[in-house]
Amino acid sequence: xxxxxxxxxxxxxxxxxxxxxxxxxxxxxxxxxxxxxxxxxxxxxxxxxxxxxxxxxxxxxxxxxxxxxxxxxxxxxxxxxxxxxxxxxxxxxxxxxxxxxxxxxxxxxxxxxxxxxxxxxxxxxxxxxxxxxxxxxxxxxxxxxxxxxxxxxxxxxxxxxxxxxxxxxxxxxxxxxxxxxxxxxxxxxxxxxxxxxxxxxxxxxxxxxxxxxxxxxxxxxxxxxxxxxxxxxxxxxxxxxxxxxxxxxxxxxxxxxxxxxxxxxxxxxxxxxxxxxxxxxxxxxxxxxxxxxxxxxxxxxxxxxxxxxxxxxxxxxxxxxxxxxxxxxxxxxxxxxxxxxxxxxxxxxxxxxxxxxxxxxxxxxxxxxxxxxxxxxxxxxxxxxxxxxxxxxxxxxxxxxxxxxxxxxxxxxxxxxxxxxxxxxxxxxxxxxxxxxxxxxxxxxxxxxxxx
Numbered sequence: 001x002x003x004x005x006x007x008x009x010x011x012x013x014x015x016x017x018x019x020x021x022x023x024x025x026x027x028x029x030x031x032x033x034x035x036x037x038x039x040x041x042x043x044x045x046x047x048x049x050x051x052x053x054x055x056x057x058x059x060x061x062x063x064x065x066x067x068x069x070x071x072x073x074x075x076x077x078x079x080x081x082x083x084x085x086x087x088x089x090x091x092x093x094x095x096x097x098x099x100x101x102x103x104x105x106x107x108x109x110x111x112x113x114x115x116x117x118x119x120x121x122x123x124x125x126x127x128x129x130x131x132x133x134x135x136x137x138x139x140x141x142x143x144x145x146x147x148x149x150x151x152x153x154x155x156x157x158x159x160x161x162x163x164x165x166x167x168x169x170x171x172x173x174x175x176x177x178x179x180x181x182x183x184x185x186x187x188x189x190x191x192x193x194x195x196x197x198x199x200x201x202x203x204x205x206x207x208x209x210x211x212x213x214x215x216x217x218x219x220x221x222x223x224x225x226x227x228x229x230x231x232x233x234x235x236x237x238x239x240x241x242x243x244x245x246x247x248x249x250x251x252x253x254x255x256x257x258x259x260x261x262x263x264x265x266x267x268x269x270x271x272x273x274x275x276x277x278x279x280x281x282x283x284x285x286x287x288x289x290x291x292x293x294x295x296x297x298x299x300x301x302x303x304x305x306x307x308x309x310x311x312x313x314x315x316x317x318x319x320x321x322x323x324x325x326x327x328x329x330x331x332x333x334x335x336x337x338x339x340x341x342x343x344x345x346x347x348x349x350x351x352x353x354x355x356x357x358x359x360x361x362x363x364x365x366x367x368x369x370x371x372x373x374x375x376x377x378x379x380x381x382x383x384x385x386x387x388x389x390x391x392x393x394x395x396x397x398x399x400x401x402x403x404x405x406x407x408x409x410x411x412x413x414x415x416x417x418x419x420x421x422x423x424x425x426x427x428x429x430x431x432x433x434x435x436x437x438x439x440x441x442x443x444x445x446x447x448x449x450x451x452x
Contacts, residue, residue, distance in 0.1 A: 011372070013385060013398050018373035021380040021422075029066040029124070036071040042381045042419055043076065047280065047288050047325040050315060051421075052295035054332045054403045057339040057353050057432060060423040061331055062117045064377075065292055068329075068421070069121055072290045073128065073136050079286070080279060081125060082139040083118050084293035087275045088153040088238045090140020093118075097125040097138045114146055114186055114349055115432050121292070139289070141275035143245040143268055144238075147187030147252065148349070150179040150245050153238040157212075160235040164226040168215060171208050175242070178205040182249075188343050189350025191252035202250075209243050237278055244271040256343075266312045269297060273317035296404055298328045299416040303409065315416075330402060330417040333358070333426035334367045338405045348433060355428040356406050366399040366413045366420055376424040382414050 022038040025031075043049050051068050053061040072078040081097075083090070092109050095101070101109075103126075110119060122138060129135035144152040158172045178201055184190035194202065216223070216236050223232050247267045254260025272293070280289055296303055298315040318326045339353040361367035370378070385398055398414035413420070 014369045014372045016385050017369050021378045024377040027063045033071045043327050046327045049327045050291040050298035052298045052330045054295050055338045055405045056116050057429050058426045059429045060426050078288045078290045080137045080139050080289040082141050082289050082291040085140040086142050086144045087140045087241050088144050094138040097122050098135045139279040141272045143241050143271050147248045148185045148190045149183035150242045153242045157235050157238050164223045175208045185349035187252045189345050191249050194249040195253040209246055213239050263309050263311050269314040273314040295330045301411045301416040327418045329419045331421045332403050333423040334361050334371045336425035337428050339428045353434040362408055365401045369399055370422045378422050381419050383418055
């Protein structure tokens with residue numbers, strides 16, 4: 001019988017990967033950074049470099065990503081750290097990272113947000129900024145509370161309107177009243193709570209938010225005469241975040257009920273892309289941003305499951321605007337565990353995270369290629385594999401799928417990502433307070449398709 005391993009080892013992409021991937025030597029964020037030097041040639045002069053992960057809440061991904069963030073800020077001159085974190089909520093974190101407040105104030109600033117690993121990079125950034133000039137900034141880009149509540153955006157907009165447009169305050173207060181009635185920790189619990197509202201309340205919230213946004217745009221000169229440009233721009237972007245969040249409640253409710261419109265949850269990714277560009281355009285000359293977010297948000301190709309289009313990711317929008325100035329680096333693993341997110345309205349954020357063993361990498365996946373090439377912790381610059389000879393027989397080169405938690409996302413990997421960071425093993429972080437709640441469990445459904 002033919003040796004199947006010989007067939008695998010003869011695959012053109014696997015042969016290329018074995019010869020071209022750069023081995024990495026450390027996971028420790030405080031270890032020397034020399035093994036990451038291949039990143040320098042990979043990113044070149046790009047203005048935005050995104051570092052992904054195929055699942056949140058993974059120990060090895062958190063360590064590796066922190067090392068890469070450190071390399072890009074300390075060695076490559078990146079000036080902003082952007083995170084899959086609320087745009088509105090990011091401003092007090094930026095002030096803290098630049099030295100404001102006390103060392104122990106961070107937990108209060110983070111509040112009840114989902115623990116996606118922003119705290120350790122922020123603490124490192126604050127230490128770095130004690131001696132750095134200029135300081136590295138922090139930027140949030142997401143809709144408020146990862147789609148869990150509109151209040152983190154609406155409350156500061158209300159404060160702004162009290163100063164520049166008191167006549168509009170009753171409108172924002174009405175929006176906040178309705179928003180408070182279904183606010184949760186994430187979209188996984190807020191969307192079902194939103195769906196239980198009376199249709200009149202749902203429609204009233206959408207109408208008043210739209211009314212406020214159009215007023216913001218229409219009377220901009222009035223607001224600028226009573227305030228300043230930066231205050232106006234931030235308040236308007238916060239309000240836009242609330243509008244995208246409101247749309248996302250409808251989209252998520254439709255997704256969970258099976259009645260949603262095609263790719264309707266893309267509104268969140270569009271907001272994240274536009275928020276990142278907002279920070280890029282308003283930064284100092286030479287601003288370069290390193291972005292941390294889920295693989296499914298940073299990839300440059302559409303997201304589809306079982307042949308059905310589910311969304312256009314942030315990375316696709318950024319690539320369309322920035323071209324080669326946008327670099328997407330996916331992060332994945334071959335063995336170990338993943339953190340499966342299960343909807344559970346009794347839990348803190350509307351979902352639990354269950355440590356789940358990973359199966360063997362699927363044939364045709366990028367994880368199978370790393371395994372068959374005998375690679376451990378490593379980095380592959382996929383742009384170097386975009387050559388006709390890699391495909392051998394002239395077919396499309398490279399793997400056609402990549403892990404998303406315990407599932408496989410079918411996409412042309414060489415088009416979706418410019419590079420892949422590979423960890424041979426992954427384990428779920430313990431002690432996050434995201435364990436299953438005792439007692440009868442609700443229907444077993446994943447929370448939001450794999451990313452928060």
